[in-house]
Amino acid sequence: MTCKFYLLKGKGKNAENGHLWIYSTEIAEFEGEYENGDIVEIYNYREEFIGKGYINDASKITLRIMTRDINEEIDEEFFRKRLRAAWEYRKTVTDTSSCRFLFGEADFVPGLIIDKFEDYFVIQSLALGIDKYKDIVVKLLVEEYGAKGVYERSDAKVRILEGMEQVKGFLTEPFDTMVQITENGVKYYVDIENGQKTGFFLDQKDNRASIHKLCNGKDVLDCFTHTGSFALNAGVAGAKSVLGVDISQHAVDFCRRNAELNGLQDTVKFECHNAFDVLREWSDEGRKYDVVILDPPAFTKSRETIKSATRGYKEINLRGMKLVKKGGYFITCSCSHFMNPDLFRETIASAAKDAKVTLRQVEFRTQAPDHPILWNSDESYYLKFYIFQVA
Missing domain, CATH: 3.30.750.80 (RNA methyltransferase domain (HRMD) like)
Incomplete structure (x- = not known):
């Protein structure tokens, strides 16, 4: 007999409205026996069927719904x-x-x-x-x-x-x-065994393509370059010079291999720096670029660290803006779900005020369409991507 779980009165509304997660705090009781990983049936407090999914009582997300059809087998x-x-x-x-x-x-x-x-x-x-x-x-x-x-x-x-x-x-x-893959006309080596996550960040595919029109004949700075993807897109688009910066020497070495793969080693250079330190240093020196790109890792992966992450995002954006020539372009993004769109926009605006620059929005984008955003599951919306002109 399939084990049945029943939710507390007033709980499970999100699940009934399309969300696929049910937390341990939403569960009232269950009938039958189960082992973690089993498929179980889920009902609200009125004993109305919500869905079938798998159970793991070791997780705060105790139930995850796989189907809304009581007759559909998970096979x-x-x-x-x-x-x-x-x-x-x-x-x-x-x-x-x-x-x-x-x-x-x-x-x-x-x-x-x-x-x-x-x-x-x-x-x-x-x-x-x-x-x-x-x-x-x-x-x-x-x-x-x-x-x-x-x-x-x-x-x-x-x-x-x-x-x-x-x-x-x-x-x-x-x-x-x-x-080896090719995306937007750029060739990459992808290390699927040891690269971050699954080896390559596919979610920025269309955003990388969107910078091509800005970079032809320009001096470009790409911070947190990782695999060099934005830097290489700038190079393929005809940039006069590109400098990619990353804190990891291993990443920098890998980027140089990708530059050579595309025949861009003379135009697209990479250096190992802590972006927070070097952007402040270069700003004090008066360096300027036509295009500055910031694609940092997620500074926060929980609600508890939002405040410190917001300070980090503001600092790095302020430093980046100061390096953009008047009339140049500033590209910035956040891949943290917890840095919600409103908070990210407010943080950028605060940085612009302190940097004493005026931003003119060119584009706002999110993740590529192969990373669809499910409106019933806001965790699926995480990437925010802006292109600004700096006046």
């Missing part, structure tokens, strides 16, 4: 349909040579990320309930989507909060994990 056919729907959507909205193939909750498979890099796929399982189905997912990727290899990058820290170990490794026969 190979379920994953076949979900993957097919995700793939058909991506073929409609983006270049699929390399893309996020499946985006967890936003593709109605909570806890599962799949990134596609040419013919190689990277899986990230962020919840116990998904771990049980990895073999099915790998089988489908190989048989129906021509995967030459599948690698697991379930080494995210969030797994510890789920009571799970961080794991990584091959899910098919081993292959060379240094994969």
Whole structure:
């Protein structure tokens, strides 16, 4: 018999309205027996069916809904349909040579990320309930989507909060994990074994393309360059000079390899610096650039650290603005869900006031469409991207 969970009166409204998470504090009781990772049925306090999903009582997010159909089984056919729907959507909205193939909750498979890099796929399982189905997912990727290899990058820290170990490794026969991709006319080496997250940040694909029109013939500074993606897009777009900065010497060395791959090593240079320190130093020296790009890591991954993160965002934006020539362009973004759009806008405005510059907004963008934003799940909306002219 399937175990049934019942929610407290006044709780579960978000789940009834489309959200896929139910917290431990929303649960009143359950009937039957379960093991963590099992599929259970979920009902509100009036005993009305809400959905079926997997259970993990070691996590604050105790239940994650997989289907609203009480008769739908969570089996190979379920994953076949979900993957097919995700793939058909991506073929409609983006270049699929390399893309996020499946985006967890936003593709109605909570806890599962799949990134596609040419013919190689990277899986990230962020919840116990998904771990049980990895073999099915790998089988489908190989048989129906021509995967030459599948690698697991379930080494995210969030797994510890789920009571799970961080794991990584091959899910098919081993292959060379240094994969070459092309995006927006730029070639990259992607290290899917040791790179951050799944090896490459695909969510900025269209935002990288949007800077091309600004960079032709310009002097460009790209801070927190990581794999050099914005810097290389500026170079491909015809920039006069590009300097990419990152705190990691390993990242800088990797960026230089990517520059050579594109024949841009004479135009696009990379240096190892702490951006917070060096931007202040260069500002005091009076350095100026036509285009300054800030793409920092998430300064906050929890509500508790919002205040310190806001100070960090303000500081780095203020320093970046001061390095832009009058009439030049300032590009800034935040990839933290907790730095909400209003707060990010206020932080940029405060930085501009202190920098004594006037910003003229050119564009506001979010993440690429292969990272869809599910309105019932605001966690899926995290990337904010601005282009300003500095007056």
